Amino acid sequence: MAAYDIVALSAFSDNYIWTLRDATHAVVVDPGEAQPVLDFLAREGLQLAAILNTHHHADHVGGNAALLARFPVPVFGPRDERIPETTHPLAGGQRFRLPHFGIEFEVLDIPAHTRSHIAFHGDGLLFCGDTLFAAGCGRLFEGTPRQMHEALVKLAALPDATRVYCGHEYTLSNLKFARAAEPDNALLPELAARMERLRAAGGPTLPSTIAQEKASNPFIRVHAPGVIASASGRAGRPLTDPVSVLAEIREWKNNF
Numbered sequence: 184m185a186a187y188d189i190v191a192l193s194a195f196s197d198n199y200i201w202t203l204r205d206a207t208h209a210v211v212v213d214p215g216e217a218q219p220v221l222d223f224l225a226r227e228g229l230q231l232a233a234i235l236n237t238h239h240h241a242d243h244v245g246g247n248a249a250l251l252a253r254f255p256v257p258v259f260g261p262r263d264e265r266i267p268e269t270t271h272p273l274a275g276g277q278r279f280r281l282p283h284f285g286i287e288f289e290v291l292d293i294p295a296h297t298r299s300h301i302a303f304h305g306d307g308l309l310f311c312g313d314t315l316f317a318a319g320c321g322r323l324f325e326g327t328p329r330q331m332h333e334a335l336v337k338l339a340a341l342p343d344a345t346r347v348y349c350g351h352e353y354t355l356s357n358l359k360f361a362r363a364a365e366p367d368n369a370l371l372p373e374l375a376a377r378m379e380r381l382r383a384a385g386g387p388t389l390p391s392t393i394a395q396e397k398a399s400n401p402f403i404r405v406h407a408p409g410v411i412a413s414a415s416g417r418a419g420r421p422l423t424d425p426v427s428v429l430a431e432i433r434e435w436k437n438n439f
């Protein structure tokens with residue numbers, strides 16, 4: 184298999200279109216806009232080999248049609264009529280090989296942000312769209328706190344070194360909330376300082392890793408005493424189960 188790099192193409196105000204590229208080809212994940220991809224392909228002299236979509240939101244699939252007009256490539260995504268361009272509808276447990284690159288991805292069902300949200304995991308990489316963010320998680324538009332908890336448990340069970348490519352640059356604001364949700368987590372100020380330096384240098388704070396998320400993300404750390412205490416304080420009653428803790432801090436974050 185050819186070596187490849189992963190490039191962050193920026194779209195809208197804070198979306199990333201993660202792009203695998205080698206000397207001749209590229210694959211894009213969640214192209215909400217076509218133009219940044221078309222510009223990149225032209226500049227680098229690359230052909231598009233495939234499109235991957237994690238969920239149907241316009242800021243993740245809005246560029247599909249214009250890219251397909253130029254490059255009629257396979258589109259791998261969830262089985263959901265709201266993404267009409269999909270050529271390879273997928274469900275959890277399925278595996279497929281990425282055209283040209285040959286990487287084998289397994290598909291993970293992670294409904295919660297949307298009901299058909301999936302993630303792609305393979306070759307030490309995780310593309311998780313708007314479900315898991317660095318130090319945060321997606322909003323519950325079409326799912327429940329229990330589904331989000333189950334999704335995050337599934338992702339947290341991946342190998343520690345897995346590189347986590349999220350759909351948005353939300354890390355600094357997420358870390359601000361994480362520090363409120365788990366004030367006794369000594370890693371958080373240090374991590375925030377490191378991430379601020381990355382942003383100041385003009386780069387992304389991503390990828391994260393599963394190890395970093397297990398150590399810092401309050402939505403994964405729903406068993407940590409500090410997270411339970413602040414969630415219970417906010418609820419005004421002791422919260423004992425992880426789903427209630429997640430529900431409380433998700434609600435808190437919505438108004439943070």
Ligand SMILES: [Zn+2]
Pocket residue numbers: 238240296313
């Ligand atoms: Zn979304």
